[in-house]
Amino acid sequence: MADTSYLTWPFFEDRHGDLAVELQAWAAQELAGLDHSDTDALCQDLVARLSRDGWAVHSGVDPADAGAKLDVRTLCLIRETLAYHDGLADFSFAMQGLGTGAISLFGTDTQKAEWLPKTRSGTAISAFALTEPQSGSDVANSTMTAQRDGDEYVLNGEKTWISNGGIADVYTLFARTGEAPGARGLSAFILPAGLPGFEIAERQETIAPHPLATLRFTNCRIPASAMIGDPGQGFKIAMSVLDVFRSTVAAAALGFARRALDEATARVKARHVQGAPLADLQMVQGHIADMALKIDASALLVYRAAWAKDMGAPRVTREAAMAKLFSTDEAQKVIDTAVQLFGGDGVRSGMMVEKLYREIRALRIYEGASDVQRVVIAREALKD
CATH class of the missing domain: 1.10.540.10 (Acyl-CoA dehydrogenase/oxidase, N-terminal domain)
Known part of the structure; x- marks a missing residue:
């Protein structure tokens, strides 16, 4: 690096x-x-x-x-x-x-x-099963159920876009236990793979291949001891986990952006146009400057959020949302600029900047899409 x-x-x-x-x-x-x-x-x-x-x-x-x-x-x-x-x-x-x-x-x-x-x-190998066909960022709209039956819970419903779906050995699963409507009626469970009534309904393909699947549950039984925390705490648990890991999504975007800048810098130094390196052109220098600026600004937001959490802040909702929104959106721009500086080679299959172009797009969607992060930031800013 x-x-x-x-x-x-x-x-x-x-x-x-x-x-x-x-x-x-x-x-x-x-x-x-x-x-x-x-x-x-x-x-x-x-x-x-x-x-x-x-x-x-x-x-x-x-x-x-x-x-x-x-x-x-x-x-x-x-x-x-x-x-x-x-x-x-x-x-x-x-x-x-x-x-x-x-x-x-x-x-x-x-x-x-x-x-x-x-x-x-x-x-x-582990997985985090939160998203459902009708509820992505709107976790409170989850409909999958976990019905108490003696010393067990009976699971019914579907989860989708689950990373590591199909290869995971254990899933953290969120389902509606019904203590209250909306977010207050969700609970979290530990679910080993391979239980009766648990199937991989579909494997999903994306532009940057990752193991992804839709999970289906039909009267799948798990012991009550598999619950994480107390009944009705699922939403709080999910948001606390995302509070930690949302900053790390931003860090991954930062890594992609750093690689794009390094690839682009090497390219414009080596590639000659009309007898001089591309790097001598003021327009190209402006692009490189913008890329470096976006990367440093992203790094400051990422590590501000991570530092605040490590220093004992109970929640870093605002800081993590800012880091994820800015870093993923700006990394997309940095990588797009790198592709442009590579010219035709930038869209050649197998080139590093082409791989980065496919990799970065999903980061602006998962663990809270960019517009959802704007809503989160606005709510935090408008609090008394």
């Missing part, structure tokens, strides 16, 4: 800089020339590599440490660095954290002891 000066910013401790430098060296060696022909197999392999070499332990708290917390700055630095090298590597790490985030933050000691060692060691 060309620019590492941001690692000296006061948001970080020395250990963060050391981690980023070490991971950069690891990624340059381990993530070069990956075979993307089989998305599922590659994600499983990446989880294994990240676990083997000690990076996946950062995805969840240590269940042996009663006071352990998720270090959001570390999560962001890892996602930024992995995204710089390979989008699926970032995805594979991120889902180990997001999928068990509710367990890390709200799980019982027994739940943490059962699942976090598995996801931190890579022996289990």
Whole structure:
């Protein structure tokens, strides 16, 4: 990564800089020339590599440490660095954290002891099942039900666009238990894969391939002990998890944008037009300046949000929403400019900037679309 000066910013401790430098060296060696022909197999392999070499332990708290917390700055630095090298590597790490985030933050000691060692060691792949066909960002509109029946809950309904759907070993699932209407009637559950009544209804293909699926539940029974937190706390749990991981989405976008700038910078220095490098043209210099500006502004918002959470802020809704909105939207612009500077090669299949162009688009949608983030920011700004 060309620019590492941001690692000296006061948001970080020395250990963060050391981690980023070490991971950069690891990624340059381990993530070069990956075979993307089989998305599922590659994600499983990446989880294994990240676990083997000690990076996946950062995805969840240590269940042996009663006071352990998720270090959001570390999560962001890892996602930024992995995204710089390979989008699926970032995805594979991120889902180990997001999928068990509710367990890390709200799980019982027994739940943490059962699942976090598995996801931190890579022996289990995790997923976060929140979205439904009629409710994306409008979580309160969820209709999937979990009906209490003695010592069990009976699940019925569908979840869709579920990352790691079809390859995950454990899902954090949100369903309506009915304590109250709307958001107050949702609860969170731990769901192992392979239970009777749980099926993968559809695998979904996207412009940047990731494991995605629609999940269908028909009278699927889980023990009452699988609930995370208390009945009716599901919305609070989901929002708390997103409060942490929304900043990391912004960090991934930042990693994509940094790679686009580095690719573009190398291109305009090497490519000659009328006997001179493209970099000599003032118009091109203006584009490079705008890209660098967007990246630094994004980094400030990302690590402001992560630092605030690590310093003990109970919620960073405003900061995380700002970071995600700005960083993902601006990364899209940075990458589009890089494609333009590459000319015809920018849209050639397999070129790095072409891959980045496909990867970045989804980040402006998942974990709260850009316009939803504007609504969140406005509500926070209008509070008394």
